[in-house]
Amino acid sequence: MKITLLGTGSPLPDPNRAGPSTLVQAGDQNIVVDCGRGAVMRLLAAGVLPGMVGTALITHLHSDHITDLNDLVTTRWIMMPVNVPLRVVGPVGTKAIVDAMLQMLGPDQSYRLGHHDDLRAAGPLTVDVTEVGPGETLQIGTVTVTTHATDHRPVEPSLGYRIAADGHVAALAGDTIPCAGLDDLCRDADVYVQTVIREDLVAQLAALLPNSQRLLDILDYHSTVAQAGQTASRNRVKTLVLTHYVPAMQPGAEEDWRRVAAEHFTGTIVLGPDLTSVEV
Numbered sequence: 001m002k003i004t005l006l007g008t009g010s011p012l013p014d015p016n017r018a019g020p021s022t023l024v025q026a027g028d029q030n031i032v033v034d035c036g037r038g039a040v041m042r043l044l045a046a047g048v049l050p051g052m053v054g055t056a057l058i059t060h061l062h063s064d065h066i067t068d069l070n071d072l073v074t075t076r077w078i079m080m081p082v083n084v085p086l087r088v089v090g091p092v093g094t095k096a097i098v099d100a101m102l103q104m105l106g107p108d109q110s111y112r113l114g115h116h117d118d119l120r121a122a123g124p125l126t127v128d129v130t131e132v133g134p135g136e137t138l139q140i141g142t143v144t145v146t147t148h149a150t151d152h153r154p155v156e157p158s159l160g161y162r163i164a165a166d167g168h169v170a171a172l173a174g175d176t177i178p179c180a181g182l183d184d185l186c187r188d189a190d191v192y193v194q195t196v197i198r199e200d201l202v203a204q205l206a207a208l209l210p211n212s213q214r215l216l217d218i219l220d221y222h223s224t225v226a227q228a229g230q231t232a233s234r235n236r237v238k239t240l241v242l243t244h245y246v247p248a249m250q251p252g253a254e255e256d257w258r259r260v261a262a263e264h265f266t267g268t269i270v271l272g273p274d275l276t277s278v279e280v
């Protein structure tokens, strides 16, 4: 099982970090968890063509986690010789988002269908959406995925995905504060991927801004780096992977971020630029 951070950024644009998205290569599957800004570019850099991704698991419907889902859907459709719909699994509300997205892509689809006879023969652009709640189990090829409630309120619902294959487990949490569902998600996992913020750096940044309340508001619904370390430790995780760095982790700051997590967790801590990966 290989986990690759396709995008380690956040809603705040950064020239070097794509938006939140993580590739899980497990069993016979390539699965992306969330699909933020630039995810498809990073997918290619990881050696995976869009058509090789069968499933996208969506943790929640915040824009930064889904901005490039339309790009993944479109590039799969126009690049694949056969028309195999992308399976999209997400919380309640995902179907409405995908329906609206397909409506947005309507003109593009009609241009391409009008221009390419073989694409018309392959069939229209479709997406196979499954809305899930917590406590569900999905079989995706040889991979088993269970869904777990996370707490990103007022964003509701939000989910984490526990992915098991070949005797290994990866726990993929989206944006969430520590909670019982998160503990269930990552208990005894080989790898636990957590989106994080640094509350000390956010506070420093906010002090420099004229209208800082909007930035300070984010502190109450994300795990801090320290909390991610505590969650990993409490649940006997082997490897903690940090992503979605807010503020963006500056070059050379990796060891400072690692130190904050290491105060709470003695296992392996993985962080870094886009395309950082871990294999178990």
Ligand SMILES: [Zn+2]
Binding pocket: 060, 062, 152, 155, 175
């Ligand atoms: Zn969010």
Ligand SMILES: [Zn+2]
Binding pocket: 010, 011, 020, 062, 064, 065, 175, 195, 244
């Ligand atoms: Zn986010």
